[in-house]
Amino acid sequence: MKLQDLFVPRRKISAGSPLAAARIEPGLYHYVRDAAGTPARFHLRVDSTDTGLLVANAAAVAKLRASGVIIAKAVLEGQPDPSIVGRLTTVFRGVTADQARRDVERVRDVISKLESPKDSYPILNMADPAFSSVDVPLERPLSADVPLAEPERIVPLLDRLWELAIPHVTFVAGEGCNPQWLIRAVERTEDLGLIAGVRIRGTDLLQGTLLADLATAGVDHVDVLYLSRDPSVHDALAGAGDHGAAVRALSEIQRCEICAVAEVALVETTLHAIEETIESLVARDVINAAVFAVAAPEREKAEGPLSGGALVQAAMLVEESAEQHGVRLIWYPPLRFDPRLPLAQQVRRGPRSSGDSAIRLEPDGTVIPGRGPWQPAGNLMAGDWDSIRNEPSYQAYRRRVETDTHCDTCPGLAICAADCPRHPEGWADDRGKD
Numbered sequence: 001m002k003l004q005d006l007f008v009p010r011r012k013i014s015a016g017s018p019l020a021a022a023r024i025e026p027g028l029y030h031y032v033r034d035a036a037g038t039p040a041r042f043h044l045r046v047d048s049t050d051t052g053l054l055v056a057n058a059a060a061v062a063k064l065r066a067s068g069v070i071i072a073k074a075v076l077e078g079q080p081d082p083s084i085v086g087r088l089t090t091v092f093r094g095v096t097a098d099q100a101r102r103d104v105e106r107v108r109d110v111i112s113k114l115e116s117p118k119d120s121y122p123i124l125n126m127a128d129p130a131f132s133s134v135d136v137p138l139e140r141p142l143s144a145d146v147p148l149a150e151p152e153r154i155v156p157l158l159d160r161l162w163e164l165a166i167p168h169v170t171f172v173a174g175e176g177c178n179p180q181w182l183i184r185a186v187e188r189t190e191d192l193g194l195i196a197g198v199r200i201r202g203t204d205l206l207q208g209t210l211l212a213d214l215a216t217a218g219v220d221h222v223d224v225l226y227l228s229r230d231p232s233v234h235d236a237l238a239g240a241g242d243h244g245a246a247v248r249a250l251s252e253i254q255r256c257e258i259c260a261v262a263e264v265a266l267v268e269t270t271l272h273a274i275e276e277t278i279e280s281l282v283a284r285d286v287i288n289a290a291v292f293a294v295a296a297p298e299r300e301k302a303e304g305p306l307s308g309g310a311l312v313q314a315a316m317l318v319e320e321s322a323e324q325h326g327v328r329l330i331w332y333p334p335l336r337f338d339p340r341l342p343l344a345q346q347v348r349r350g351p352r353s354s355g356d357s358a359i360r361l362e363p364d365g366t367v368i369p370g371r372g373p374w375q376p377a378g379n380l381m382a383g384d385w386d387s388i389r390n391e392p393s394y395q396a397y398r399r400r401v402e403t404d405t406h407c408d409t410c411p412g413l414a415i416c417a418a419d420c421p422r423h424p425e426g427w428a429d430d431r432g433k434d
């Protein structure tokens with residue numbers, strides 16, 4: 001669901017910003033409401049530019065102008081309509097009580113639709129092509145992918161993300177990850193009111209009581225590597241026995257009522273039966289798939305990764321199959337193949353970031369834009385967001401994804417929403433990382 005520009009700008013009565021006049025500070029506000037017995041979570045981000053974003057159940061995003069921010073905040077805080085109408089007519093010149101009442105009704109209607117149970121699952125749509133970075137220039141990202149590290153490093157990072165109003169964190173838990181670190185990271189994320197996700201292999205998730213502990217800590221979604229319906233294809237990339245572990249993990253995640261996401265890497269061997277792989281997920285009631293390709297430019301074509309052209313063909317197959325089976329699909333930026341490393345290692349490491357509303361955030365605070373060379377755009381712990389946003393690598397990245405690349409050559413592909421997948425310049429090139 002995409003909801004944008006709900007409210008036309010109103011002329012403000014007071015000097016300065018309307019949000020300042022309404023005594024609303026920039027920052028992140030977290031609310032939990034009871035929606036017919038089901039908790040519904042809202043994050044309202046108020047930006048310094050007198051705009052805001054309302055994120056509902058981490059699944060739908062509405063872009064708000066100042067009047068929308070004022071109404072949404074008041075509604076979520078349970079204020080009665082007459083008080084909200086009074087505030088609007090005070091802050092904005094020329095707005096009648098009737099107009100203000102209608103706007104309040106619209107916001108109440110939107111909020112009640114968003115909090116319905118069918119919208120409370122999953123965590124995906126804000127990075128769906130429907131939430132287009134083209135349509136919604138982001139003052140700052142909505143989420144960060146953070147490799148797991150010890151709590152002494154992760155906790156300050158999370159506090160900083162809260163300060164910067166970045167509401168969603170996905171922890172990248174590598175092979176043999178430390179379960180105590182992961183549980184502590186999720187606990188802290190939830191304590192702050194941020195959205196917590198974990199990306200992990202089935203084998204690593206099933207160690208001890210980790211999944212149950214993550215559920216207790218309040219994890220919102222768990223993304224499990226699921227590469228193929230065929231166990232031999234999956235295990236060749238993810239490790240011996242991991243296919244069985246992934247299947248069990250996806251089932252256990254659902255039993256714990258956590259949002260389960262299958263993370264699929266597109267390479268030559270997994271592409272072979274990709275439609276059957278999607279069908280096998282649906283047969284297991286897994287309807288959220290996050291897909292990234294490992295790709296190599298035509299002139300460097302090696303065995304294993306896809307070429308740009310093959311990637312486009314693969315995207316067509318994946319999108320058709322997902323649509324046919326009602327799978328919610330999210331594309332992550334393609335990863336450029338590094339010939340110095342085994343393909344399996346690159347698949348297991350996974351994508352750099354969870355789409356184009358996300359950043360990669362290293363445990364030392366280094367920010368890496370979602371696409372392009374592995375080139376730091378400053379440090380979140382050392383500078384403010386404006387200094388990061390103005391770094392050349394971040395500017396180049398945003399310019400790329402905010403330029404509409406849709407064209408008629410192979411029309412209708414959601415993967416093109418942010419960048420043409422044929423072009424290696426728009427892939428995440430992590431070769432400079434190690």
Ligand code: SF4
Binds near residue numbers: 406410413419420
């Ligand atoms: S941007 Fe154009 S050429 Fe590139 S994949 Fe999409 S439709 Fe095809």
